[in-house]
Amino acid sequence: SEFSFIVSDDIGCTVIRSGTVECECLFSSAGEFTQATDTLNACIGENIEVIYDDSNEVLDPNDTRTFIIHDGDSNAIGNTLLVFSDISSGISFDPILNEDVVYWLTAVIANEDDNGIADLNDVCLSAASGIGIRFRSSPTASLSGSAAICAGEEAIFEIDLEGNGPWTVNVDLQGNPFAEYITDLSPLIVQTSQEGEYVVSSISDQYCNGVANGAVQVDIQALPSASISQGGEFCEGSGEGPLVEFTGDGPWELNYTVNGILDSIVIGNTPDVIPVFSGGTYSLVSVSDSNCDNDASGSVQVDMIPAPQAILTAGNPVCVGDSVPILIEFINGNFWSYSLSFDGSNSDTLTNSTGSTIIHASTSGSIELLYLENESCGAYEFPNTEIEIYELPSIEYSLSGDSICSGELVELTIESQGNIGLVEVELLINSDLQFISVSSEQWTASFFPEEDFNLTIGPVQDQITGCVDTTLIQFNVEVTEYPEVNPLDDHIVCSLDSTLLSTMAEEGVVYQWYAGGELLPSDNSSVSLSLENLTNESIEVDVLLVADRIGCITQELSHFIVDPLPEVLFSYNPQPVSAVNPVINLINLSAGSNTYLWTLDGDTLSNDISPSWLLEPDNPDEYIICLEATSSKAGCKNTFCMEVEILGDLSVYIPNSFSPNGDGLNDEFGPEILNADLRFYTFDIYDRGGSKVFSTNDVNEWWNGTEMNLGRESRSGLYNYVIVTRDKFRRDSKIFRGSITLIR
Incomplete structure (x- = not known):
C-alpha cells in the first residue's frame, strides 16, 4: 500500500515523505487435521476420510491451499507424490503409492504457482501438521487340486494365505458352511473325511476383507x-x-x-x-x-x-561233418508225448514209454523241448541244452597284387577268423613248403620276385580242436620286367636349336618325353627337341624320358643348358633413302654379341659393326637387309631383317615458251615428269583473262596452241599453267604453277 506524511518543525520548516510498503505472509496458519489418531488407514478400494479445519485462515487473492501426500513426516515435507486441491470426498489409493506403507498428508498455503497449486518454494508458505495415511493390501486365499481317500481315511489339503495375519477363513462344503479357521500361519492345513467340493467362502485379515479363489474336490474310494x-x-x-x-x-x-x-x-x-x-x-x-x-x-x-519233466544232456563236441548224441530222460509218468525245436526247426510229436531216448545233431545250436505231457498232465517247464559242433578253422588272407613289376614288393597277410585261436597253415611257394602258425593277429610275409611265381595256402588245422579245413587257395603272380632305356647325355644348346634324343625301342613299351614338365608331342623312342630361352641368362631345362611297360616304368633324366640368343636390332638413316643419292647408314642396336654379318638380299656385304653403303643411284627399289649376330658367351646366332625402300625423287621440267608454227620445233607445250604417280595428274592452261584454254589428264597430251587442241588458234602472249600430280614414292601431292609465252 502507498503512504504519505508531512513533518513541520517549530520554526515553520516542512518536509513531505511518501512511498509504498508491501506486507508479506498475511495468513497466520494452514489449518489443522482434527482426527484423534496419528495415522488414517483404509483398505485398497476404500477411501480415507479426512476431517480438516480451516476456520481461522485468511487468504489474500494470490494465495491458494494445496494438500500433498509425501514421504516425509508430520513436521517436514519429503518427496511430493500426490497433490490435491480438495479432499472433501476422501482420498483413494493411487498406484504410485506402495501398499502397507505410511505416507503423510499435509495442508500447505502459499502463493499460487503457474500450475494453480501452492508454490512449495514460497517464503510465505505455511504448512499444517501432517497426518499419516496408509492403504492396507487385501488378503487372498487360494486352493486347488483334488484328493481321493479310502473309506475311513482323512484327506489333507492346503489353503495359501496372503496379507496381514492373523486371518479369518471360512470354508464351505458343497455350498454349505463347513468350518471357520482363525490362523496366523500360511498355508492353512485342512483335514476332512467328508466327500465333496471345498471352497473358501470368505477371507479377512486384521484390517481388510479379501478375495478367495479355487476349489478342492475330495472323493472317497470304496475298499476292495x-x-x-x-x-x-x-x-x-x-x-x-x-x-x-x-x-x-x-x-x-x-x-x-x-x-x-x-x-x-x-x-x-x-x-x-x-x-x-x-x-x-x-x-x-x-x-x-x-x-x-x-x-x-x-x-x-x-x-x-506233479507235472511231467525231461532232462536233456548233450555229448562231447565234434567237428563239422560229425554228429553229437543227445540223451533225453523223462520223469513223472509212464507214457510221454513230446516235440523238440532245434535252431527254430520244430519236430513232429514223438512218444516214449521207456523213460529215455537218444537223438543226434550235426550242427551247432540250441535244442529245446517244446511240448511234453504224460497220461495225466502237461509240463510247464521246457528245458534246453546247447549242442556244440566245432567249426572248421577259417582264415582271412590277402595278397597285395597278382600282377607286379620285377623286384617289387608282394605282401601276403593271413589271420584266423571267428572265435578260432591259433591255427597251423601249410604254405607252398613254387616248390618250397612251409608250416606257419597264425592267430587272430595278422601274419605277414614280404616277397620281391624277379619272375612269375605260384602260391598255395592250405590245409588249415585248428591247434585247439584239431579240426582241419582241407580247402586249398592258389595264387598266380605275374611279374613284368621294367623297360630298358639308354642313358641320356646332358646338353648345352642355343635357344630354338633342334636336338634329337633317342633310346632303343622295345616292343610293348609306351614312350613319353617331357621338357620342363610339359609333355612333348611324341610317343616314340626318339624326339626332336627345340627349347626356347626368352631371357638374357642361361636356363636349365630337365628333359625326362618315361618308358612304360604295362605300368612298370623306367625313367631317364637329362639336363639341358639353354643359352639365350643375342638380341639383334638395327636401324638406318636417312629415312627415306633417296635414289638420287642412295647412301644408307646402318646403326647396330644389338646386345650380347661381338660378331656380325650384314647381307643385302642374301649377299654378304660387311662384318663391320655399323657400316654405310652406297646403292645404285637413280634406281628406286626395295631391299632386304639382314644382320646376323653371334653371342660372345655361347656362340649362339640370331638374325634380324628389315625391308628398306629406295625412293626416287619427283622431278618436272617445264619450258617457258613454245612456237606452234608447224616447223617441227617447239610446236607443243607440256611437262617432262619423272617419278610421278600418273594416276593422279591434271594439266590446265589459262589465258590472261582466266579462261581455260587447255585441260588434260594424259601426261602424253601436250598443248598445240589451239583452244582445247580443237583447231582455233590462240593468240600470241603470256598464259598461265597449273600441273597437279602425286609423288610416286612419297605419296604426297605436288602442284606446279607458272607462265608460258606463246610465240607465233
Whole structure:
C-alpha cells in the first residue's frame, strides 16, 4: 500500500515523505487435521476420510491451499507424490503409492504457482501438521487340486494365505458352511473325511476383507474285497487253481498263504485263478486295488498232481561233418508225448514209454523241448541244452597284387577268423613248403620276385580242436620286367636349336618325353627337341624320358643348358633413302654379341659393326637387309631383317615458251615428269583473262596452241599453267604453277 506524511518543525520548516510498503505472509496458519489418531488407514478400494479445519485462515487473492501426500513426516515435507486441491470426498489409493506403507498428508498455503497449486518454494508458505495415511493390501486365499481317500481315511489339503495375519477363513462344503479357521500361519492345513467340493467362502485379515479363489474336490474310494472258492485237484504248473473274485478297481495284488507260507500274485481280471504249484490249504490274507488296501479271508483245499519233466544232456563236441548224441530222460509218468525245436526247426510229436531216448545233431545250436505231457498232465517247464559242433578253422588272407613289376614288393597277410585261436597253415611257394602258425593277429610275409611265381595256402588245422579245413587257395603272380632305356647325355644348346634324343625301342613299351614338365608331342623312342630361352641368362631345362611297360616304368633324366640368343636390332638413316643419292647408314642396336654379318638380299656385304653403303643411284627399289649376330658367351646366332625402300625423287621440267608454227620445233607445250604417280595428274592452261584454254589428264597430251587442241588458234602472249600430280614414292601431292609465252 502507498503512504504519505508531512513533518513541520517549530520554526515553520516542512518536509513531505511518501512511498509504498508491501506486507508479506498475511495468513497466520494452514489449518489443522482434527482426527484423534496419528495415522488414517483404509483398505485398497476404500477411501480415507479426512476431517480438516480451516476456520481461522485468511487468504489474500494470490494465495491458494494445496494438500500433498509425501514421504516425509508430520513436521517436514519429503518427496511430493500426490497433490490435491480438495479432499472433501476422501482420498483413494493411487498406484504410485506402495501398499502397507505410511505416507503423510499435509495442508500447505502459499502463493499460487503457474500450475494453480501452492508454490512449495514460497517464503510465505505455511504448512499444517501432517497426518499419516496408509492403504492396507487385501488378503487372498487360494486352493486347488483334488484328493481321493479310502473309506475311513482323512484327506489333507492346503489353503495359501496372503496379507496381514492373523486371518479369518471360512470354508464351505458343497455350498454349505463347513468350518471357520482363525490362523496366523500360511498355508492353512485342512483335514476332512467328508466327500465333496471345498471352497473358501470368505477371507479377512486384521484390517481388510479379501478375495478367495479355487476349489478342492475330495472323493472317497470304496475298499476292495476278495473271495476264494473251487478248491480240488489240479496239475502242477497247468495255470489252473482255486477261483478268486474281486471288487474295486483292478489290477489287484492278492496276498495269500499255502500251508501257512506267505505268497502273493497280481491279477488283472475278476474272476480269475491262483495257479497251483504245490498242494495244501490256500488262505487269503489281504487285497489291494489301484486305490485302497483291505483285509481278505477265506480258504480252500488244493491237491496237486506233479507235472511231467525231461532232462536233456548233450555229448562231447565234434567237428563239422560229425554228429553229437543227445540223451533225453523223462520223469513223472509212464507214457510221454513230446516235440523238440532245434535252431527254430520244430519236430513232429514223438512218444516214449521207456523213460529215455537218444537223438543226434550235426550242427551247432540250441535244442529245446517244446511240448511234453504224460497220461495225466502237461509240463510247464521246457528245458534246453546247447549242442556244440566245432567249426572248421577259417582264415582271412590277402595278397597285395597278382600282377607286379620285377623286384617289387608282394605282401601276403593271413589271420584266423571267428572265435578260432591259433591255427597251423601249410604254405607252398613254387616248390618250397612251409608250416606257419597264425592267430587272430595278422601274419605277414614280404616277397620281391624277379619272375612269375605260384602260391598255395592250405590245409588249415585248428591247434585247439584239431579240426582241419582241407580247402586249398592258389595264387598266380605275374611279374613284368621294367623297360630298358639308354642313358641320356646332358646338353648345352642355343635357344630354338633342334636336338634329337633317342633310346632303343622295345616292343610293348609306351614312350613319353617331357621338357620342363610339359609333355612333348611324341610317343616314340626318339624326339626332336627345340627349347626356347626368352631371357638374357642361361636356363636349365630337365628333359625326362618315361618308358612304360604295362605300368612298370623306367625313367631317364637329362639336363639341358639353354643359352639365350643375342638380341639383334638395327636401324638406318636417312629415312627415306633417296635414289638420287642412295647412301644408307646402318646403326647396330644389338646386345650380347661381338660378331656380325650384314647381307643385302642374301649377299654378304660387311662384318663391320655399323657400316654405310652406297646403292645404285637413280634406281628406286626395295631391299632386304639382314644382320646376323653371334653371342660372345655361347656362340649362339640370331638374325634380324628389315625391308628398306629406295625412293626416287619427283622431278618436272617445264619450258617457258613454245612456237606452234608447224616447223617441227617447239610446236607443243607440256611437262617432262619423272617419278610421278600418273594416276593422279591434271594439266590446265589459262589465258590472261582466266579462261581455260587447255585441260588434260594424259601426261602424253601436250598443248598445240589451239583452244582445247580443237583447231582455233590462240593468240600470241603470256598464259598461265597449273600441273597437279602425286609423288610416286612419297605419296604426297605436288602442284606446279607458272607462265608460258606463246610465240607465233
